[in-house]
Amino acid sequence: xxxxxxxxxxxxxxxLGKYTIGTSxxxxxxxxxxxxFLSSTSSVFATxxxxxxxxxxxxxxxxxxxxxxxxxxxxGIDLSVGAIVAIAGIVNALLxxxxxxxxxxxxxxxxxxxxxxxxxxxxxxxxxxxxxxATLGTLTIVRGIVMIMSGARMVANLPKEFGQIASxxxxxxxxxxxxxxxLFVATLFLLNYTQLGRNFFIIGxxxxxxxxxxxxxxxxxxxxxGLSSLYAxxxxxxxxxxxxxxxxxxxxxxxxxxxxxxxIGGGSLFGAAGSAIGAVLGAIIMQTIRNGGxxxxxxxxxxxxxxxxxxxxxxxxxxxxxxxxxxx
Amino acid sequence: MAELxxxxxxxxxxxxxxxxxxxxxxxxxxxxxxxxxxNGAGKSTLIKILMGVYRRDSGTLSVKGQDIQDFSPQAAxxxxxxxxxxxxxLARSLTVGENFFLGHMPKTGWGTIDWALxxxxxxxxxxxxxxxxxxxRATLSSLSVAKQEMVAIAKPVFENADILVFDEPTAxxxxxxxxxxxxxxxxxxxxxxxxxxxxxxxEEIFAICDSVTVLKDGRHVRTMxxxxxxxxxxxRLMVGRxxxxxxxxxxxxxxxxxxxxxxxxxxxxFRDIGFDVRHGEIVGLFGLVGSGRTxxxxxxxxxxxxxxxxxxxxxxxxxxxxxxxxxxxxxxxxSEDRKNQSIALPLSVxxxxxxxxxxxxxxxxxxxxTAEREAARTYIxxxxxxxxxxxxxxxxxxxxxxxxxVLGKNLASNSRILVCDEPTIGVDVGAKSEIxxxxxxxxxxxxxxLLVSSYLPEIMGLADRILVIYEGRQMGIxxxxxxxxxxxxxxxxGLQA
Ligand SMILES: Nc1ncnc2c1ncn2[C@@H]1O[C@H](COP(=O)(O)OP(=O)(O)OP(=O)(O)O)[C@@H](O)[C@H]1O
Ligand SMILES: [Mg+2]
Numbered sequence: 112x113x114x115x116x117x118x119x120x121x122x123x124x125x126x127l128g129k130y131t132i133g134t135s136x137x138x139x140x141x142x143x144x145x146x147x148f149l150s151s152t153s154s155v156f157a158t159x160x161x162x163x164x165x166x167x168x169x170x171x172x173x174x175x176x177x178x179x180x181x182x183x184x185x186x187g188i189d190l191s192v193g194a195i196v197a198i199a200g201i202v203n204a205l206l207x208x209x210x211x212x213x214x215x216x217x218x219x220x221x222x223x224x225x226x227x228x229x230x231x232x233x234x235x236x237x238x239x240x241x242x243x244x245a246t247l248g249t250l251t252i253v254r255g256i257v258m259i260m261s262g263a264r265m266v267a268n269l270p271k272e273f274g275q276i277a278s279x280x281x282x283x284x285x286x287x288x289x290x291x292x293x294l295f296v297a298t299l300f301l302l303n304y305t306q307l308g309r310n311f312f313i314i315g316x317x318x319x320x321x322x323x324x325x326x327x328x329x330x331x332x333x334x335x336x337g338l339s340s341l342y343a344x345x346x347x348x349x350x351x352x353x354x355x356x357x358x359x360x361x362x363x364x365x366x367x368x369x370x371x372x373x374x375i376g377g378g379s380l381f382g383a384a385g386s387a388i389g390a391v392l393g394a395i396i397m398q399t400i401r402n403g404g405x406x407x408x409x410x411x412x413x414x415x416x417x418x419x420x421x422x423x424x425x426x427x428x429x430x431x432x433x434x435x436x437x438x439x
Numbered sequence: 440m441a442e443l444x445x446x447x448x449x450x451x452x453x454x455x456x457x458x459x460x461x462x463x464x465x466x467x468x469x470x471x472x473x474x475x476x477x478n479g480a481g482k483s484t485l486i487k488i489l490m491g492v493y494r495r496d497s498g499t500l501s502v503k504g505q506d507i508q509d510f511s512p513q514a515a516x517x518x519x520x521x522x523x524x525x526x527x528x529l530a531r532s533l534t535v536g537e538n539f540f541l542g543h544m545p546k547t548g549w550g551t552i553d554w555a556l557x558x559x560x561x562x563x564x565x566x567x568x569x570x571x572x573x574x575x576r577a578t579l580s581s582l583s584v585a586k587q588e589m590v591a592i593a594k595p596v597f598e599n600a601d602i603l604v605f606d607e608p609t610a611x612x613x614x615x616x617x618x619x620x621x622x623x624x625x626x627x628x629x630x631x632x633x634x635x636x637x638x639x640x641x642e643e644i645f646a647i648c649d650s651v652t653v654l655k656d657g658r659h660v661r662t663m664x665x666x667x668x669x670x671x672x673x674x675r676l677m678v679g680r681x682x683x684x685x686x687x688x689x690x691x692x693x694x695x696x697x698x699x700x701x702x703x704x705x706x707x708x709f710r711d712i713g714f715d716v717r718h719g720e721i722v723g724l725f726g727l728v729g730s731g732r733t734x735x736x737x738x739x740x741x742x743x744x745x746x747x748x749x750x751x752x753x754x755x756x757x758x759x760x761x762x763x764x765x766x767x768x769x770x771x772x773x774s775e776d777r778k779n780q781s782i783a784l785p786l787s788v789x790x791x792x793x794x795x796x797x798x799x800x801x802x803x804x805x806x807x808x809t810a811e812r813e814a815a816r817t818y819i820x821x822x823x824x825x826x827x828x829x830x831x832x833x834x835x836x837x838x839x840x841x842x843x844x845v846l847g848k849n850l851a852s853n854s855r856i857l858v859c860d861e862p863t864i865g866v867d868v869g870a871k872s873e874i875x876x877x878x879x880x881x882x883x884x885x886x887x888x889l890l891v892s893s894y895l896p897e898i899m900g901l902a903d904r905i906l907v908i909y910e911g912r913q914m915g916i917x918x919x920x921x922x923x924x925x926x927x928x929x930x931x932x933g934l935q936a
Binding site: 304305306307308309310312313316317319320321322323324325326327381383384 | 740742761762763765766767772774779780781782783784785786790793794795797798801804805806808848
């Protein structure tokens with residue numbers, strides 16, 4: 112089933128985790144062009160308020176995309192991240208409402224998030240359910256649990272200092288953005304410099320090769336889905352801090368935005384291709400178009416069409432270039 | 440009659456590599472034309488250009504008298520060309536019959552697929568070719584690699600192609616199957632078809648081919664009738680030096696028993712296998728394809744579970760449930776199925792050489808990049824792996840060079856016991872003798888080697904003792920002094936010597 116959405120790896124030559132100059136400079140150039148274009152057509156775009164708003168908006172999807180990236184590198188997919196955003200926001204809010212300090216409730220929520228990811232890992236590794244179906248099931252279950260737990264109502268009246276996490280700045284830079292960048296560096300390091308990162312790429316290229324090379328699949332599969340959910344839970348906490356409440360319907364279709372960011376950034380659903388910088392740039396491009404489109408008064412539905420087209424163009428152009436390169 | 444293929448001045452470059460440089464190639468009807476050369480000489484590239492898989496940079500090509508400007512695999516197929524590539528490129532999850540018809544399944548009057556007819560036709564052809572034991576309804580992945588190769592070989596015959604290309608078809612075949620292949624080729628030749636035959640085995644060239652074209656570093660060296668040359672001269676043209684006695688290696692004094700296997704059983708694949716390998720010794724494992732050799736190797740390596748029996752390393756009993764334990768205990772494993780089991784195709788040569796080495800070079804889980812680069816450089820140099828750099832994806836290397844990287848992977852992880860299943864598949868004569876020298880060196884260092892090979896000259900030349908397997912049963916262990924081709928073949932066919 113997941114085959115329908117699979118495309119060939121984006122680069123002809125994939126250097127492990129590192130980027131061929133081609134794709135990342137193209138993405139950079141798109142970001143620059145977008146910023147120049149929007150600053151000149153909209154008087155609001157380049158204002159500090161809008162930019163810091165843009166960074167906050169992007170951070171949520173950007174954090175989820177980094178987790179999704181790792182899953183996609185192992186040739187998997189995680190559809191449950193949007194639901195985990197919701198459950199993290201609700202659980203954390205309910206715990207605080209019950210009087211727990213946020214410094215206890217947040218770590219607890221992250222642990223619960225990671226545990227859901229490990230559950231995905233168990234379904235996929237032990238029960239051999241394909242990632243697409245396994246995480247689809249988890250998504251549905253978690254969404255249901257969120258509704259039961261919250262009574263389908265928002266959880267408001269949260270402590271003030273909780274709201275300040277998302278709205279706060281550090282040296283004038285939105286703290287959410289800083290958290291995202293810390294995760295970016297951590298993910299980049301993990302993918303390029305650690306054994307775990309190598310394992311993800313090798314598993315993504317062939318599970319049998321990985322096994323015969325002495326890589327144990329179980330801990331690696333648990334780790335990658337656990338990390339993806341952990342990142343999503345963090346994004347969920349930040350989102351609810353930003354809204355100052357727990358929202359049961361939060362995070363709907365966030366998994367698709369995250370997949371789109373990874374794929375625009377050069378990831379391949381065949382596995383073993385993709386990079387952290389690509390995922391970050393992919394997330395920025397998507398959110399900038401959304402933000403800029405709103406400022407320019409473009410119909411939000413038309414914007415949806417544009418973003419959809421962007422995904423197809425980004426992947427399509429690369430596929431054609433690849434096919435040409437293959438024939439030489 | 441006119442030439443089937445006339446290619447002149449063909450050139451082709453890949454990033455960092457000049458794969459072909461002004462190559463001429465002509466194929467006549469009723470001719471079996473050998474294409475020989477070292478790993479990376481450009482043989483596969485040339486046939487991929489002929490078949491429309493790659494686009495040539497320059498040169499002219501005509502097929503059956505028609506000038507070809509831009510060729511596609513589909514166009515090549517409809518002009519009667521078919522190729523069996525080095526890496527089996529069939530649909531592994533489909534049945535043999537479906538692979539034969541791929542996209543052209545016969546239809547019933549209702550427009551639905553006529554399965555009975557499809558399997559009937561397929562079965563008839565297989566029987567006609569002497570491949571009675573292949574069930575047209577079997578899923579491809581359920582067949583042994585050799586059987587898969589035979590299916591790949593039968594497919595163009597089925598399609599009634601009149602220009603056929605075989606790129607190293609015998610690399611995975613045993614004697615018996617090679618004979619079947621040769622009889623197929625002879626029949627095709629007598630029907631006036633043209634065959635291009637790529638192989639690194641000289642005796643095959645002289646057994647089956649009419650003419651031979653030698654490539655070296657992407658350049659055309661010579662084309663001549665096979666009768667005008669001999670194996671030594673041909674090797675000299677390919678490698679640039681002569682190769683005498685390549686199978687004779689220095690014997691090392693034997694040490695203590697390194698690996699001991701007793702009563703090893705995994706029904707229905709093999710039963711009661713018992714032997715030992717000493718430090719510094721090479722023990723051969725000989726048997727027909729499907730006799731259980733590969734399964735025995737995999738069981739020792741912990742890749743498959745075992746039912747009964749004991750494995751001892753340096754006298755201590757071990758029981759591996761996962762390959763990682765075997766690797767940690769110092770066992771290296773070279774699988775015969777390179778593409779599906781040994782290498783990570785989209786990843787770099789550097790990563791691939793280090794594939795089994797990461798636990799050793801990653802203190803606290805952080806990869807020591809210097810050690811990683813160092814290992815890659817060492818084995819690229821030592822095994823003369825032809826690659827523009829170690830960051831290139833390994834799928835861009837020629838088949839033989841990929842195989843060398845797999846050997847590098849096992850050497851890099853410092854194995855004390857090396858389990859090799861067909862280690863020289865697709866490797867050219869020069870590199871083969873390099874690999875044998877490395878085996879010689881390893882045995883001197885006390886490494887114990889367990890070698891599966893269906894290639895008699897290789898196994899008889901290298902092994903100190905040969906264990907013969909027939910249908911999962913141990914037929915006997917033959918000492919070096921008693922090596923005899925006929926005796927080994929008889930044992931391997933289930934006959935007592
Ligand atoms: N798709 C590709 N991209 C980049 N380089 C390639 C590609 N295909 C082949 N090459 C390079 O072209 C050269 C010729 O390769 P080719 O596969 O034709 O060799 P070969 O003669 O078939 O060798 P072997 O005996 O090992 O199969 C090699 O150096 C190889 O690395
Ligand atoms: Mg080749």
